[in-house]
Amino acid sequence: MIETLLQSVPFQIMLTGALVGMASSLVGTFLVLRGNSMLSDAIGHSIVLGIVVVWLLTHQQSGPFQIAGAALTGILTVFLTELLVTTRRVKKDAAIGLVFPMLFAIGVLLLNVYARDVHIDTHTVLLGEIGFVWLDTVDVLGWSVPIALLSMGGMTVLNALFIGLLYKELKLATFDPDLAKALGYAPGLMFYALLFLTSGTAVAAFDAVGAILFVAFVIVPPSAAYLITDRLSWMFLYGGLIAIGSSISGYYLASWWDVSIGGMMALMTGTFLLVAFLLSPRYGVIARLIRQRGQHRSNETRTLAVHLYNHEDSARRDEENVTAALREHLLWDRGKARRVLLECLDRDIVRREGDILTLTEKGRGLAREILAPHGG
Amino acid sequence: MSLLALLSDYTIQNVVIGAALLGLVSGTLGCFAVLRKQSLLGDTLSHAALPGICLGFLVAGTRDIASMLTGALITGTLAALVMLVLTRHSRLKTDAGLGISLSLSFALGVVLLTYIQGTNNAAQGGLDSFLFGQAAATLRSDLWIMGGITLAALALVMLFWKEFKLVSFDPAFAATRGLPVATLETGLTVMVSLAVVVGLQMVGVVLMAAMVIAPAVAARQWTHRLGTMVLLSALIGIASGVFGALISAMGRGLATGPLIILSASVLVVISLLFAPGRGFVWSLLSQWRARRHLRSQQVLTTLYRLAMEHKDTTYRTQQGMVDTYYGIGTRLSLARLQKNGLVRLRGQDALQQPGWELTTDGITEAQRILDGLGHGDRR
Secondary structure: OHHHHHHOHHHHHHHHHHHHHHHHHHHHHHHHHHOOHHHHHHHHHHHHHHHHHHHHHHOOOOOHHHHHHHHHHHHHHHHHHHHHHHOOOOOHHHHHHHHHHHHHHHHHHHHHHOOOOOOOOHHHHHHOOHHHHHHOEEEEOOEEEEHHHHHHHHHHHHHHHHHHHOHHHHHHHHHOHHHHHHOOOOHHHHHHHHHHHHHHHHHHHHHHHHHHHHHHHHHHHHHHHHHHOOOHHHHHHHHHHHHHHHHHHHHHHHHHHOOOHHHHHHHHHHHHHHHHHHHOOOOOHHHHHHHHHHHHHHHHHHHHHHHHHHHOOOOOHHHHOEHHHHHHOOOOOHHHHHHHHHHHHHOOOEEEEOOEEEEOHHHHHHHHHHHOOOOO | OOHHHHHHOHHHHHHHHHHHHHHHHHHHHHHHHHHOOOHHHHHHHHHOHHHHHHHHHHHHOOOOHHHHHHHHHHHHHHHHHHHHHHHHHOOOOHHHHHHHHHHHHHHHHHHHHHHHHHOOOHHHOOOOHHHHOOHHHOOHHHHHHHHHHHHHHHHHHHHOHHHHHHHHHOHHHHHHOOOOHHHHHHHHHHHHHHHHHHHHHHHHHHHHHHHHHHHHHHHHHHOOOHHHHHHHHHHHHHHHHHHHHHHHHHOOOOOHHHHHHHHHHHHHHHHHHHOOOOOHHHHHHHHHHHHHHHHHHHHHHHHHHHHHHOOOOOOOEOHHHHHHHHOOOHHHHHHHHHHOOOEEEEOOOOOOOOEEEEOHHHHHHHHHHHHHHOOOOOO
């Protein structure tokens, strides 16, 4: 049964997509947290040059050395960007935007010149062909496994190992690079290692989803996870789950509408992000609106309590502490006055005696606490 | 083909004019984007043009350039809006906002592109040429549209020159002067979309980012004035466009877009290295000069101190001794000092070993240096 599952094309495609998503969001989590998301965009573009060069040299694309070789262009991008920044003549964002189009342009021109010798065309460069992963297979232990599945699986394990082994160090280097440096953890070197893995993942994912959709898998799942949780370990979990969910739902929607599978998978990560953006219990827009509303409500109750307290013993009590005064003196409209009053009655802060509103003991306590918060 | 023959070719004329228009508009508008530290916004806007092109095609039902460009303008603006909403109303930072907006709108573009291909509309052929641009397919009618957009963008820049300048350099001050800062900033963003739209046909959505950034960064190296910078940037943009287009016309099937980008990149490198004042080569040169000057002064004062220690202004210091003080490389410094008449080399005579001796000028100069340091020890 497992064999039938493994041999089924849809499963292979979804598994490849999920692995692309998981491997990318593992490294992407650190990029998003460090505020370097756009480096993945730069890397995704400039590895095209690396892939073309490696193909021209070795006439092979998959294989660990080919991936590592092509990934070097990713590192080159980052290195050139930082070099430009250290001259202090170009800002960081402009430097990124200068370097990767240049490398990408060289890659495209090489593709033009050697079009006959290279198996990729400019179209694949950007879009990938995840629907065709089952065409390129190798035999592993008697099963024919898609090459893309193998290389993505390898990258996922490699990324997970790197992060698992250096978890504490990476965490420190991400949240407090100065301390990490002071403790001798070489955060710069670790960052380069991380970017090297990002480049490797980009190269491995390239055949499946292309250069630009890869960026979606790096940035979007970790960003969604970042809106849900504060814990780094949970970010990885949520990122991985979103990657798997996007892959499965993207596959079925794409088959249904007969559109690009890779594109649909990338688009689904956006759906998850939208859900997190709106519904996240802590950082979601709706949760925040509800909290703001609660805060407004509570402020109104407190205002009423203080108002009643201030006039409780004054001569003008009979004209201040009545429902009509809420409209005239606090400038509340009828609906608001009624709502606040009802809530105060519910919460046993105010009692109604004929027309007069009086504070209960609890309401008086609340008012005293507001006016003299430290018991003074 | 000679240059003249190239320029009289109808297709090549179109490409060159189109590339020049692109350089003009992206060079001008790119200045504001780069100065406002929004260089990568151009990247996001250009990727976001893809779904717009597809939607424009779907609405018009044919390859109608005007509706596709309108679509690109709309989705570009929407992408900028999405990025703004994400960063304003959540804890995501600008870079993540840009990346999310870029990658998701591109994904949407890819999905729409494959959807259109699935509908078997005969007119859809070559719609994905907008990914890398297809300069050779530029028609005269396209040029009129591109020219119109360019003209509109330039007119807006001239009309709101003062406002845009203030918003770019000091938005807080602009706000206190009562300028509608948010509107002006939105205006500048939408105008970058305009530049992107002009570039779609020439360099495509992917490489457009560099066309917004490169001319502005190159121009920035040569001047400190916004007016000069914008003019230069426009010129550099036009130059890159024309170079790229011409090289592409002469070469064997090389794509125009990448060549335009590479020309712009080369101009950036040249500007970074050689621009007067800010150029990297000049600052290395002046650093090297300063170091050489300092070393000469050090050697001179050392000779002076040695002479003073020996209470003999004609004391001859041996080359070997100075070398022991400073390691190697004093020979050049001494040669320079000799050329300036501050020291002289004296040969062996009955009383003294051969060596370097201070001249009267040298003594005065050494005293001046030590006084300047605040510990002259004239005895």
